[in-house]
Amino acid sequence: MAVETTTNAVADREQSTRSEMPTTVDDLRRSGMGDSSLPAIDVKDLKVYYDSEAGVVKAVDGVSFALQQGERLALVGESGCGKTTLGMALMKLTKAPGYIDGGQILLDGRDLVPLDDEEMRLARLAEIALVTQSAMNALNPVMRIEDQIFDGLIDHGIKDTKENLRSHVYDLLLRVGLRENVGRMFPHELSGGMKQRVAIATGTSMNPKVIVADEPTSALDVVVQRQVMMTLSRVQRDTGAAVILIGHDMGLVAQFADRIGVMYAGKLVDIGTVQQIIEEPKHPYTKLLINSVPDLEEKRERLTGIPGIPPPLVDLPPGCVFAPRCPSVEGPCNELEPKDTDIGDNRHVMCHLFDPDVAMAGSEVA
């Protein structure tokens, strides 16, 4: 009955702070979405910096975007452009020397940035959950799968009979396509794909409003990757959660997401629907990125990566961060920082070529 005591103690402690949190399995099963007029997540001018010997690393520098319930956004961009830093910050898991320097993370209207550690601990899983590439290695090796999910629920204040909790655990496993007998296994007995499904089951056990998935399948081969992404899709449809998928496999992203956000050197430089980004890339960086991805349609004479390397994120020069590598660079690019421009159809581009207020010879403003 040790479980019962823990459950009560945790529940009592939390009663005063969060009354709207689900506390029973029934609550969980019912827990639908919040106010549907608000975006599931609304990120405003978020800044996440790291202190380093060389200076302040501006890994995420003024990123804004909003996601509706059930919407899937993919964040892409070269290695080191700040995707994981952003994902961790949304979970408020930023570790020193990193810190959130400013901005807001509104979940159903509530800002996560000012929350303290305990409030945030409860919000994780229940409101915003993370599935990472290494989630499968984070499983406790000496604990059965079902017990890990079970404990996770109790940890987040679910207070119910053992039978109800168990049956919920099995529902969760089934939702990610794993039979009951998998629950009784230990992590080392599962394949990578199965472990990643368990990570999805754990991450979504409290029906979060937002799921952040940081390269959830990059350690898996294509066949298993597809199965895991199908699983994530199904869970997403079941719970109505919004998903932020971080990755650099453009094929995967195109097949899974509704919208794509392109990051470069800590900034969200281009955001639009999958079709807009792939078929009509606007930002010069997006164009080069799309062009670097080969397909099975035609065999290319040359594979062309983007020339040059991303800038160090300390001491960024004035003007546009992409200027040193940009084939369309012009005078204003080296002095003036481009601003987020809405070019219609909810499409945003951060480049002077699309800003009616900046005089550029190659301007694409109609």
Add this chain to the structure above:
Amino acid sequence: MKLPNLLELQNVTKVFGGGLFNRSNVTVAVDDVTFAISADRPTITAVAGESGSGKTTLARLLLGVIKPTLGNVIYDGQDVSGMSGNDRRNFRREVQPIFQDPFEVYNPFYKADHLLHVAIEKFGLASSRDERVQLIREALETVGLRPDEMLGRYPHQLSGGQRQRMMVARALLLKPRIILADEPVSMVDASLRATILESIRTLNRDLGISVVYVTHDLTTAYQICDDILVMYKGSVVEQGSVERVIRDPKHPYTRLLVESIPQMRADSGWEEGGDEVLSIDESGETTGCKFADRCPQVMDRCHDEHPTAFQINDDRVASCYLYDEMPIANRAPVAS
């Protein structure tokens, strides 16, 4: 007269654990694989398959760092396990690896170019310090790195792609005849992937180096390779020209692989469809086709005996009973 093959595996099997006749707890990582890199012209061959299918084991066999349990690895007409002295030294220089995570091969306490200096010294490639530095600079430039930015930096100060290209530069210094690249780009983004693979392809085109590209990324395999070997649980299930195998896969496993590739297109449907519910079943040993428990076209006979390779086109074979009306492939290696 036909040239001997540059490097070949003749009916190679590699068993880990237990010993060949102790059936408990053994892994047949590579199962009766025969394949050759021809000496006629420099080629790029892909080795594809899911994780655990034996790709790395195959690469290590080709490198001579592990010995086959059965069969032979032949380099320039000579059995690699019997090599000694000069022959072995030549082999070690002429067949160079590039690994998946280059961070592991760097010692964090030495500067990143230490590896390049060591390689030059080990094989006595330069007679003076100046010459050594010159060689290193040339090699770095060939893979698109700026020597002044790279030299003197510690491994953690380089990006993943830079570390990876340093490894390509190291391989290059030794003027090898064959490069074995084991998942050289699985950890890098699309842009760097293109850059690194293009630098590997340049080695093949301009310097005549043959490349074995181990990967599970069929799109890049299709782009840069001539031939491909698809492995499943240690066996080669389909083998031939990349054009044939990827554009028109015949083996049900290859088909599954190709279908699973997410393509960068705005149509959807890839993540929908038949989504199997998994449970643990110890299917374990099978005497028949290893793919039978997952094969949508499985037939009774598939459970009885492992299918042999059938010749489907002049440049492609597949080991599957669906093609048993085709002639049995003659893959017997040249008698030694």
